[in-house]
Amino acid sequence: LNKCDHLLCVTDYNLAATLDCGQAFRWRETGGVWHGIVKGRWVGLRRTSRGIEARTAVPQTDWHWLTNYLQTKVDFERLLESFPADDRHLQAAVKAHHGMRLLRQDPWECLASFILSSTKQVSQIKQVVALLCERFGETIPGPVKTETYRAFPVPERIASALEEELRACKMGFRAPYLLNAARAVASGNLNLQSLARLELDEARARLMSLHGVGEKIADCVLLFAYGLPDACPVDVWIARALRELYFRRRNVPLPQLRAFAARQWRGCGGYAQQYLFHYLRHHPEALKPGTAL
DNA sequence: GACCAGGAAACGA
């Protein structure tokens, strides 16, 4: 059976929060439809009462690529049970964006995107990623024939680019980092597929061997592309939240905050930090002294 | 203009 339309039956799925919480950077929403590109396929998504309606530009016989990306088969209720019940800050954030999921993204796209993310706002990351795709991505079929749609550029294409061409995508000092990472992946020096079989610490060390990839960016990749539940990226927002809400505004050093997060959210650190991150981006006033989250 | 952004490397102590 070949079709361009498909219904994903899900409950407790917050599509808008999932696609706009800062874990992926290519999704856009127009008129209630989210459109983006998953594994080189254009797809439009709409939340309905029955689930998620998906539409592609090319007929599909198998939708596993999409259900895997969206993680629609994850039991959300069981997921909630893994969160500490007595963590009132986390529970408040979960309540505000109930049904938000972590995606399962392509490792290379995720790694490249987060190399570009350092000290940039989410809106700027989206802009740089869009420029990169526009200039280096392969064209793919889309719904409007007069428009061009592009896949995320393969590492081989980035590897053959000039640093100046990359800088022209407004990525600044991150350009040599991206170029080096693309060469490592394209040459086989870094095998992204083999990372899936490693423990958290070993996989993290491999990623951190890349110039421009520290603990935070490595954890983003291990969480958003490999689904390691204990990968818990601590960025400026999460660090601020931990200090304000869990350490009574004490100036606790970053490594100590990371250790605390690992203990506090054992088994669910990835989800916990993502709910807090998304909540705080919508409610930055929650970090003001004396304000309960 | 000052200040900050989903950081990390290089440096000096």
Next chain:
DNA sequence: TCGTTTCATGGT
């Protein structure tokens, strides 16, 4: 193993 500085660019 720490704190500081620097990196490029755009938004507020």
